[in-house]
Amino acid sequence: MIRRSLLISGPWPLPGLAPRLNSRFLRLTVENFRTLTRMELPLGPLTVLVGPNAAGKSNVLRVFEFLADVARFGIEPTVEARGGYGEIAFRGGDHTLSGMRIGLEGIWSEYASESSPDEYSLSLLRRRVAGENRGRYHFSRRERFVLHHQADDAAAIELLRDTAQVESSVPGEQLSRRPEISGMATGLRGDLPLHADSPSVLAIRGLAKHLTDVRVFDADVRAARRPSPVGFPGQLLANDASNLADFLLELKKEPDAWDALLEDVTTLVPSIEDIDVQPAPGTSDRVTVQLRERNLRGRTSLADASFGTVRILCLFALLHDPHPPVMTCIEEIDHGLHPHALELLAERLREASERTQLLVTTHAPVLVDQLEPEEIVICERDAKGASRIPATSTESIQEVVEASEGLPLGELWFSGALGGGR
Structure with a gap:
């Protein structure tokens, strides 16, 4: 049974975690996850991914599902449930790439801000085993958190193979030595060498809650x-x-x-x-x-x-x-709706984005007509099978709109003037 997030119950649901209305994701970076070989995506209140079928729009949403499952179940079960590393890594080219990385910037600790965001990154590395075990692979992870518990100061926690490193000025968070931890442990599940009530642990627990609550x-x-x-x-x-x-x-x-x-x-x-x-x-x-x-x-x-x-x-x-919750993703929002419904839908999206960040995919020019240039992200797929997201910068979209003397965004996209039309 799905239950409402604890993040809505009171102004500070978890110590060290920013209030729900202030907590948000600011940027998503991805390398070699499915077709997302190199993506850096700003996340505003309303982000609408626009492009043809198989451009990689859904894979952006799958990234959040992946992180949510890492927070729920751990790294290895999450990878195995998707068929193994070879199935989730980019499959273009002659060989499976040896590294994959997902990064998030956002606000989930007390002193984080848009100019000084918190950071999270998870790298998965696959290396061929030498010698008699040739043909087999060693799988490892690298995980890093940057958190802001004090003004003008940041704590950094990094999990490297079977050790952890903590750099923090918060009393009690300094380590006298690098502790040994499981090689596939994740801080999102509390596998950290810190006291359970330390500010960093509480902030990371809050991030994990945000991720598991993403719809x-x-x-x-x-x-x-x-x-x-x-x-x-x-x-x-x-x-x-x-x-x-x-x-x-x-x-x-x-x-x-x-x-x-x-x-x-x-x-x-x-x-x-x-x-x-x-x-x-x-x-x-x-x-x-x-x-x-x-x-x-x-x-x-x-x-x-x-x-x-x-x-x-x-x-x-x-x-x-x-x-x-903090973020809501919606797959093919226009599916099955009459075009006349899309104008009202756009209004409700913008209103709802004041309560939850929205990440939406669409193929509907009529819906895109109702949006602003900073709300749309053009998506394409190149000849090598990699997604280009964004395929066109917001500045370039604005320039095309101005040059068109006011043609609707949806018409410009559908015509190919913005890219990602076919």
Whole structure:
């Protein structure tokens, strides 16, 4: 059962962790993860990845899933669950590359800021074993944290093979010697040579919580149509929307959010007059969604609603969540929606980005028309199979917009003027 993040309960949910509204990711860098051979991506309140199929947009979202699983389960189980290093490393060229790196900059300690961000990096290294074991490989990791617990000062923690190194001016965080640790340990799971209540451990624990709370939302309409078990109060909408009915039951307890959702749904689907959440027939622990439609007797089960109607309900429920995690990723947000719905969707994205960072993929020029140059990231794939993200700088996008004398962004992208159109 998915439960709401602890980060929303009070102004300082974890000691040493910045408040949820101030905590955010500022930049993602990736080397050799799937098609992302070299990417440096600024992350604003709303970041929309635009480009053709197989350009690598989804792989950006997969990076956050990967880090979330590292924080939950550890490095080796996460790599093995994806088929091994050879499956997640870039597979272009004649040989599997020996190194992969993921880096994040953001704010998750008390004195971090946009000009002095916290940093996290995870490098995975694969080296061929020499001698009689030729053909076998040695797998290792390198992990580094930079944290700001005091003004104008930073602590650095680095895990190198089977040792750890700590550089900190915080009392009690200095080490007399390099301690021995497991060669594949990760600080995201608390494998650190520091006291459990030290500022660095608490800040890293907060980062791990942020990462495990990141949603990569890709609604499964069939799952969303089914009755869902009644869960705990305050749960999030599941990544596949399989608990939609229960989430809506909780959302009805937030009158402002519920009224706003109902207004949007009835605006986009005028035949709908109301949305009910009722006990599922023959059960005592499941609820189902019923729609009251104009000029029709009785209620329409969500199982009988159109694909687009269910998608609208899923997406707008997600965007009206008053207590989201720090980041929400949405896969192919325009899928199944009428073009006229995309203008309102863009408005709700921008409003929701005041409560949660949004990282979104789309193919829809109509949606891109509603965005600002700094909100879109053009994505392409080169002849060698590597993604180019961003393929065009924000400054270049702005120059093209100015030269076009006001043509919409979506039209410029679709025409190929911004790159990433085909």
